[in-house]
Amino acid sequence: MENQVNLELHNLMIRCQQCSLANSRTQVVIGDYGPIYGMLFIGEAPGQEEDRIGRPFVGRSGKLLDEMLSQLGLDRSKVSVLNINKCRPPNNRAPTPTEMEICGSNWLDKQIKNLVPKLIITLGSTPLKYFFPNAKMTASKGNLLVLNSGIPVYPLFHPSYILRKRNLYQEYKKDFIAMYKYYLKLKNLDQIITPIENNQSNLDNFF
Numbered sequence: 586m587e588n589q590v591n592l593e594l595h596n597l598m599i600r601c602q603q604c605s606l607a608n609s610r611t612q613v614v615i616g617d618y619g620p621i622y623g624m625l626f627i628g629e630a631p632g633q634e635e636d637r638i639g640r641p642f643v644g645r646s647g648k649l650l651d652e653m654l655s656q657l658g659l660d661r662s663k664v665s666v667l668n669i670n671k672c673r674p675p676n677n678r679a680p681t682p683t684e685m686e687i688c689g690s691n692w693l694d695k696q697i698k699n700l701v702p703k704l705i706i707t708l709g710s711t712p713l714k715y716f717f718p719n720a721k722m723t724a725s726k727g728n729l730l731v732l733n734s735g736i737p738v739y740p741l742f743h744p745s746y747i748l749r750k751r752n753l754y755q756e757y758k759k760d761f762i763a764m765y766k767y768y769l770k771l772k773n774l775d776q777i778i779t780p781i782e783n784n785q786s787n788l789d790n791f792f
């Protein structure tokens with residue numbers, strides 16, 4: 586989704602020095618854009634691999650996200666994937682509320698405006714709390730929330746959490762199916778979802 590608006594935004598973003606995370610990054614990770622009016626996944630911040638390669642969700646968490654998409658017949662080109670913070674925090678610590686506020690208001694909010702997502706899917710508690718500070722991850726998972734702008738938000742666990750809690754893997758797959766069914770309803774598509782089962786697929790693939 587490269588257009589003049591995004592090019593100008595990205596040219597500013599890659600030089601951003603507005604918070605202290607500029608000191609610890611290798612590069613600014615802008616994010617991956619899919620179609621407008623589509624699904625937008627939002628994570629926390631780049632990790633080591635993302636910082637090195639310059640794309641979001643490219644490590645083990647990214648592999649799990651790809652598998653969750655693939656069971657829906659989707660790949661990364663069909664969705665957008667962004668982080669709240671575009672620069673890697675030192676030692677992979679969580680971004681502070683101030684860092685999130687600065688980066689979110691400068692960049693993420695503008696990216697959302699440009700993408701006009703039909704559905705935002707937050708991955709983990711940090712992006713959930715960015716939008717809804719009082720929300721609790723476990724209680725909110727799978728429940729629909731709505732931003733002031735009217736955009737629905739569907740909270741899901743971060744893939745890294747599932748990599749640590751392997752017993753939640755099957756439930757995570759179902760969560761993605763439920764989310765996608767809801768997205769199709771929003772799009773007014775009467776598509777029947779037949780999850781693509783891969784018998785070889787299990788969490789062992791990620792270790």
Ligand code: SF4
Pocket residue numbers: 598601602603604605606607613670671672687688691692
């Ligand atoms: S994290 Fe965001 S606000 Fe901070 S320096 Fe990077 S791009 Fe700028």
